[in-house]
Amino acid sequence: MSIKTYRESIIEAMILEMKRDEKVFVIGEDISGGRGCGDFEGEAAGGPMGLTQGLWDEFGAKRVIDTPISETAIMGAAAGAALSGLRPIAELMFSDFFGVCFDQIYNQAAKFRFMYGEQGATPLVIRTMIGAGIGCGPQHSQSPYSIFANIPGLKVVTPSNPYDAKGLLISAIRDNDPVMFCEHKSLLGMEGEVPDDSYEVPLGKGKIIKEGNDITIVAIGQMVGITQGCLTKLEEKGISAEIIDPRSLSPFDEDMVYDSVEKTGRLLVIDESNPVCSFGSWITSMVSDEVFSSLKAPTRVLTPPHCPVPAAPNLEAAYLPDMERIVEATDYLTNYS
Amino acid sequence: MQLSKDKLLDAYTRMKKIRVFEETMRDEFAKGTVPAFIHLYIGQEAIATGICVELNDTDTISSTHRGHGHCIAKKSNLEKMTMEIFCRADGLCEGKGGSMHIADLSVGMLGANAIVGANAPIAVGAALKQRVLGENLVSAAFIGDGASNQGAVFESMNLASVLKLPVLFVFENNGYGEFTGVDYHCGGGDIAGRAKGFGMPSYKVDGSDFFAVQEVAAEAAERARKGEGPSAIECVAKRWYGHFEGDPQHYRTKEELETIRRDFDPLKIFRKKVEEAGLVDSKDLNMIDEDLSSEVTAAVEKAKNSPLPNVEELTTNVYEKGSY
Numbered sequence A: 001m002s003i004k005t006y007r008e009s010i011i012e013a014m015i016l017e018m019k020r021d022e023k024v025f026v027i028g029e030d031i032s033g034g035r036g037c038g039d040f041e042g043e044a045a046g047g048p049m050g051l052t053q054g055l056w057d058e059f060g061a062k063r064v065i066d067t068p069i070s071e072t073a074i075m076g077a078a079a080g081a082a083l084s085g086l087r088p089i090a091e092l093m094f095s096d097f098f099g100v101c102f103d104q105i106y107n108q109a110a111k112f113r114f115m116y117g118e119q120g121a122t123p124l125v126i127r128t129m130i131g132a133g134i135g136c137g138p139q140h141s142q143s144p145y146s147i148f149a150n151i152p153g154l155k156v157v158t159p160s161n162p163y164d165a166k167g168l169l170i171s172a173i174r175d176n177d178p179v180m181f182c183e184h185k186s187l188l189g190m191e192g193e194v195p196d197d198s199y200e201v202p203l204g205k206g207k208i209i210k211e212g213n214d215i216t217i218v219a220i221g222q223m224v225g226i227t228q229g230c231l232t233k234l235e236e237k238g239i240s241a242e243i244i245d246p247r248s249l250s251p252f253d254e255d256m257v258y259d260s261v262e263k264t265g266r267l268l269v270i271d272e273s274n275p276v277c278s279f280g281s282w283i284t285s286m287v288s289d290e291v292f293s294s295l296k297a298p299t300r301v302l303t304p305p306h307c308p309v310p311a312a313p314n315l316e317a318a319y320l321p322d323m324e325r326i327v328e329a330t331d332y333l334t335n336y337s
Numbered sequence B: 001m002q003l004s005k006d007k008l009l010d011a012y013t014r015m016k017k018i019r020v021f022e023e024t025m026r027d028e029f030a031k032g033t034v035p036a037f038i039h040l041y042i043g044q045e046a047i048a049t050g051i052c053v054e055l056n057d058t059d060t061i062s063s064t065h066r067g068h069g070h071c072i073a074k075k076s077n078l079e080k081m082t083m084e085i086f087c088r089a090d091g092l093c094e095g096k097g098g099s100m101h102i103a104d105l106s107v108g109m110l111g112a113n114a115i116v117g118a119n120a121p122i123a124v125g126a127a128l129k130q131r132v133l134g135e136n137l138v139s140a141a142f143i144g145d146g147a148s149n150q151g152a153v154f155e156s157m158n159l160a161s162v163l164k165l166p167v168l169f170v171f172e173n174n175g176y177g178e179f180t181g182v183d184y185h186c187g188g189g190d191i192a193g194r195a196k197g198f199g200m201p202s203y204k205v206d207g208s209d210f211f212a213v214q215e216v217a218a219e220a221a222e223r224a225r226k227g228e229g230p231s232a233i234e235c236v237a238k239r240w241y242g243h244f245e246g247d248p249q250h251y252r253t254k255e256e257l258e259t260i261r262r263d264f265d266p267l268k269i270f271r272k273k274v275e276e277a278g279l280v281d282s283k284d285l286n287m288i289d290e291d292l293s294s295e296v297t298a299a300v301e302k303a304k305n306s307p308l309p310n311v312e313e314l315t316t317n318v319y320e321k322g323s324y
Helices: A006-020 A055-059 A071-083 A095-100 A102-115 A145-149 A162-174 A222-228 A231-236 A254-264 A279-294 A313-319 A323-334 B005-031 B045-052 B068-073 B078-085 B119-133 B151-163 B191-196 B210-225 B254-263 B266-276 B282-304 B311-315
Strands: A002-005 A024-029 A064-067 A087-094 A125-130 A155-157 A179-184 A191-194 A207-210 A215-219 A241-245 A248-250 A267-270 A300-302 B060-062 B139-144 B167-173 B202-206 B231-236
Touching (some): A006 A024, A006 A162, A006 A191, A024 A071, A024 B119, A071 A095, A071 A102, A071 B151, A145 A179, A155 A162, A222 A267, A222 A323, A231 A323, A241 A254, A254 A279, A267 A279, A267 A323, B005 B045, B005 B078, B005 B210, B005 B266, B045 B068, B045 B210, B078 B282, B119 B139, B119 B151, B151 B167, B167 B191, B191 B231, B210 B231, B210 B266
Parallel strands (some): A125 A179, A215 A241, A215 A267, B060 B139, B139 B167
Antiparallel strands (some): A207 A241
């Protein structure tokens, strides 16, 4: 066990799995520093965010494949490679770029198992960066995981800390279905205790971050940490909140949320996606369907407003759900009568 | 290079099987027995066959919405394939794919594709096995003239070229992208020339002539196996029928259809060549014709009499069993 960053945990997961299975390879833009096709002396850069640092040096250009800026070809090649028996990790540098290549993800990779009558598996991981918070503006800051979760055949995970990032990525690589691994860019430098050995965090299993009795707060990705930051304030107000990090959105640990809401009678979801058809609204819809009689208050979802992510720092700060809004919503729901 | 008699008979069998199968499907569709859209491959038999005779069982192809011919040329099981086109439970895809999404991974047929041009990147992915695992293989993508304008195809050619992958980009120029003529839709009009721009050897051949296709397919496949990278082959042929069955074809004349069926018949051209050169006895070919006719009829009858999928199967095969 040692202290590692979210970024280091992701790299370590890939290295361990590439050592374990020769079929695992990584493909994407600039992942070895943009020199994939030539000789080069020195250390590989490992992508603009350093998320593939050291892979090229360890495994070489055959398994750490730099590509042109060509997301459709990357995603399609990864889909085809998976269908042919390889286990690709394809990097979609920013999740916003799904707009140029989604056909290969949702019409191809996600459908192969069903459409071909289970003739083969599609063991594909798409690692992609989500989220607002560092001033990247409208086309590099979105969190489109609700759109991904809408697609039958795709699995979607949203690790909120270094331990889960490593364990979920190892599970995703070993999984036999396409997995969208949504890395939050604001969390890359986050530190935490992470075992050196290999371990799996199972897909579809949530985690109760803190137990409580008055309200269930489900927080996704970056929102987990922000919600945890509210705990002192909530305790001062005498509110005992139960915080759940679902970790996977698809499959989703519905039972953990139902059990919690049956205990607390209240549900608040903190979700960074756009509000219309957000994943949070799906959670509240399921809870209304399944445990309605336990509810003591309306369910509520906190998301950004229905607008693109702005570039200006003050606007971006106003865009994201923050501690003040979370405390206010919690206060409202626990005092509802 | 002179082809052996066995190889010639094999090629004729594949081409003729495509023809008989598609004519049967045309008639079945007209009768209303086929539950999905179909797109006939007649007129292009020499392309799929010319390419696939140069591929091994472990080589792969990715196909198009007009994919029946590719399945047959890659030696997919005819009965199971027919059942799939009729959306039956025992079809290749258990009835969930149908004609436009048919695949047979057991013979390296990685799927028809109803998204035009989307199969090209998938073929590039299959070719990555050469780079990652050092496997000896060739991966062919069949791409229509309409699909040749898609960004996915350009990206695929570039990536295959940059990574030197063993891909054959087989452009089937049948004159029409859906209803639209190639003379209208293809800027510059030179599909093979575009491929050259990506730095790969590129050929333009008569796609109605099996020998023209096979000869360059052999060269391109050999280069690919040696790790010398991708090639493009533009095969110019004719589409004898509409974009889909039921297409009234307002965009072309009856005279055009008569002319192409008279002058651009891949089977007639093949027969003439092998018989005139004395390579194969016409009796052997006639026997193949008879055998195929009964084989196809039997497959279609069996498919029509086999059950549709159980409704309980509606939500199976979405994820790996037990993982969701």
